[in-house]
Amino acid sequence: MAKQKYYVVWEGREPGVYDNWSDCEEQILNFPRAKYKSFSSAAEAAEAFRGSDANSNPADLGSLLISAAGHRLDASTLPSSPPNTYMSNPDIDKNAWAVDASCQGNPGIMEYRGVELASGREIFKVGPFQDGTNNIGEFLAIVHALAEMHRRNEWHNIYSDSKTALAWVRNRQVKTQLKQTERNKKLFELLGRALVWIRSHSWPVRIMKWQTELWGEIPADFGRK
Numbered sequence: 001m002a003k004q005k006y007y008v009v010w011e012g013r014e015p016g017v018y019d020n021w022s023d024c025e026e027q028i029l030n031f032p033r034a035k036y037k038s039f040s041s042a043a044e045a046a047e048a049f050r051g052s053d054a055n056s057n058p059a060d061l062g063s064l065l066i067s068a069a070g071h072r073l074d075a076s077t078l079p080s081s082p083p084n085t086y087m088s089n090p091d092i093d094k095n096a097w098a099v100d101a102s103c104q105g106n107p108g109i110m111e112y113r114g115v116e117l118a119s120g121r122e123i124f125k126v127g128p129f130q131d132g133t134n135n136i137g138e139f140l141a142i143v144h145a146l147a148e149m150h151r152r153n154e155w156h157n158i159y160s161d162s163k164t165a166l167a168w169v170r171n172r173q174v175k176t177q178l179k180q181t182e183r184n185k186k187l188f189e190l191l192g193r194a195l196v197w198i199r200s201h202s203w204p205v206r207i208m209k210w211q212t213e214l215w216g217e218i219p220a221d222f223g224r225k
Helices: 023-030 043-052 134-152 163-173 185-200
Strands: 006-011 016-018 035-039 097-105 108-116 121-131 157-161 207-209
Touching: 006 043, 006 157, 016 023, 016 043, 016 108, 023 035, 035 043, 097 134, 108 134, 121 134, 121 185, 134 163, 134 185, 163 207
Parallel strands: 097 157, 157 207
Antiparallel strands: 006 016, 006 035, 097 108, 108 121
16 A cells, blocks of 8 residues: 655645645646655645745756645644754754665665754655665765755755765765666766766865764664664
8 A cells, every 4th residue: 555645835836735646736737847845744744835945956956856646735734743852962063964865775766865953854855766876865965965055055064974975075976886777867867967066066064974873873864774
């Protein structure tokens, strides 16, 4: 049985939160520059809509729309997501963002996201992509965070638990053995745009390793281990 999905339409004929794809599709089909995104719970969708958080597609990385499934819901009546709690460790920058990726298989179905450490709020979530890898997802998550900060002109340090992704960003070069296929063509296009972005921009923030062995799972973790 398919898991219930909820959909936020930020820019469409009638913006709102929907619980089935057919109603959501009516709002965005043939609508110029439609912006919409799927969520796994009504609470997440409501929180995103309340905050007008249509941030999964920073312009510098190109337009990436996530299609899934959305009957319009009253966001004011939906519960908010419970706040995350983090270790009260003075070594952790609570004003930072954390990013992570999930890949089911290698290659497999991959998605990535970023969250605020201070609030636990999800800033962006992108995917799923077919025939992806965790390393590529971790790299894209960092670049996506940088591009989003640049778009907002709002800078925060970034935590990632991937040494490989940190090295790829530091060297502005991706070393992957993954081959492009028809199934992951869009993913490689996004990867190319990400490389162009980091080679043409600088950033006044630190990109740091999340110390999992000391602090536990990174707050952006998908919880699928």
